[in-house]
Amino acid sequence: MNIRTLALAPALLVAMAFPALAERISLNEISRYLNSLTTVTSEFTQINPDGTVSTGTVYIQRPGRVRFEYNNDPTLVLASGGNVAIFDGKSNSGPQQYPLSQTPLSIILDANVNLGRQGMVTGHSEQNNATVVTAQDPQRPQNGNIQMVFTAPTELRQWVVTDDSGQKTTVILGEMAKGGSIPSSQFSIQTEMGRR
Template sequence: MNIRSLALAPVLALAMAFPALAERIPLNDISRYLNGLTTVTSDFTQINPDGTVSTGTVYIQRPGRVRFEYNNDRTLVLASGGNVAVFDAKSNSGPQQYPLSQTPLAIILDANVNLGRPGVVTNHTEQNNATVVTAQDPQRPQNGNIQMVFTAPTELRQWIVTDDSGQKTTVILGEMRKGGSIPSSRFSIQAELGRR
């Protein structure tokens, strides 16, 4: 063994002691991936702001539509036509409604996701072999943000929405089933009002 090999030995040993870090997925690749998602169905686990855990199925039809059905619970969250409606199983009144633009989830559901726009992404890092992107509406930063976690090859695994009051809701996705069709009535707030 020559002197150069001896000098490199500690460096090589140190390099092998740490697993290879995954490269950060570029924002352009993530935007392209999100824009390529049209119809998605997935089981999900939700960690609520109070620490309780809910499970269910999420249906996404981009742009602009999402339906969260909760297991063992008639609670339902629908986004469609630029509005979000929360049907609370414990409430006798109608759903709580507000504009989709007031929730950071609108960033994922936008017709043209462009994470490269100035002010949209506030953090873009690699953590635990995943790419983590924190995004907000630059026109309405007071509405909170969404932190999205992606693995390579580019796949959305979870998101954390921080709302305007600082409350965090985490949604962890199961295996995503992409493509197929979901009847538009599943996203209709009016149709749901009629059913209830």
């Protein structure tokens, strides 16, 4: 064993002692992955801005549609037709509604996700063997941002939406069932209003 090999030995031992760090997934690959998602169903855990925790099932039909059903809670969140409606089970009035474009979740639901657009991504890093991407609508940065966490092979694991007032809502996804069909009525704000 020569001097050079002896000098390298501690570095080799350190390298062998730790598993290889996951490489940061490229923005092009993440855009491709999000665009490949059409219909997704997943259990989720939601950490609300006040620290309370909710669970339920989320149904996603890209582009533009999402349904959050909560366990043991009549609250329902729907997005379709360019609008978001929040049905509060404790209220007799109609749903609170606003344009989908005003929420950072619209980035995931967009017909053509392109994280390479100028001014869209404000953070892209590798943390704890996951790729973390923070994105905003470049035309409406005042509407907040979404921080998405992906593991390799590319899979969306969670997101944190920071709204225009700085409130953070975290959604942690369970095992995602991809494909299949969800009836359009599940995303209809009008149908849900009639049902209630």
